[in-house]
Amino acid sequence: MSIxxxxxxxxxxxxxxxxxxxxGGDWYLSPTSLPNxxxxxxxxxxxxxxxxxxxxxxxxxxxxxxxxxxxTGHGNMLFSDAEARNLRKYLESGGFLNINDSYGMDKFxxxxxxxxxxxxxxxxxxxxxxxxxxxxxxxxxxxxxxxxDNKPPQGFGITCKGRLVCFYNYECDLGDGWENPEIHKxxxxxxxxxxxMGANIVRYAFGN
Numbered sequence: 001m002s003i004x005x006x007x008x009x010x011x012x013x014x015x016x017x018x019x020x021x022x023x024g025g026d027w028y029l030s031p032t033s034l035p036n037x038x039x040x041x042x043x044x045x046x047x048x049x050x051x052x053x054x055x056x057x058x059x060x061x062x063x064x065x066x067x068x069x070x071x072t073g074h075g076n077m078l079f080s081d082a083e084a085r086n087l088r089k090y091l092e093s094g095g096f097l098n099i100n101d102s103y104g105m106d107k108f109x110x111x112x113x114x115x116x117x118x119x120x121x122x123x124x125x126x127x128x129x130x131x132x133x134x135x136x137x138x139x140x141x142x143x144x145x146x147x148x149d150n151k152p153p154q155g156f157g158i159t160c161k162g163r164l165v166c167f168y169n170y171e172c173d174l175g176d177g178w179e180n181p182e183i184h185k186x187x188x189x190x191x192x193x194x195x196x197m198g199a200n201i202v203r204y205a206f207g208n
Contacts, residue, residue: 014047016202017054017066019097021112023078029102030072033178040178040195041202045135049202058083063090068205072100072175077108084115091116091158091165096205099168100175103148109168113158122156122168131155131167134203136196142169143193145177145186167201174198 016034020027034053041047056062059082063069091097099109110122132138142153153172157164176184177194
């Protein structure tokens, strides 16, 4: 089990993990997204992240082996009390949670993160937050990848003890932009922007 504070993320093998949650939602969505983001980060940031993502459940002690956990899907998600406590311990220990609403998860994300941090809220981050400027510049915050309800994209976060421990992209769908181009047929510039913003998230998570 890795201890995040003082852990040297420059030494391989670093691995990222997808969170397999219960509740019936499609946690397994977008299987090419994380591998493509990892490849992009290794090429552009010089990271040494293992090419294949791992899968881990929120109540497992194995989550402490990963500096970043990724959640995505469309539907319901559910954390037990024990899982919420484990996630909180992980985040307070230096871990980072990236949440991608692929459309339809918002009410479930907000409900379940309240189990993890009852005293904290998901707060919209200002455009000058460092996560938008770590490796690539996003002066206006998140790029818009998919339209869904034609609302502007928003980036929310939870800050615990002065550190951003969770980033949640809403009405944006970065994860779809990370997928193989033939899947959603997104324009090349949109895919690039989504990968660049994903690289910002990875760099921010590794540097805090």
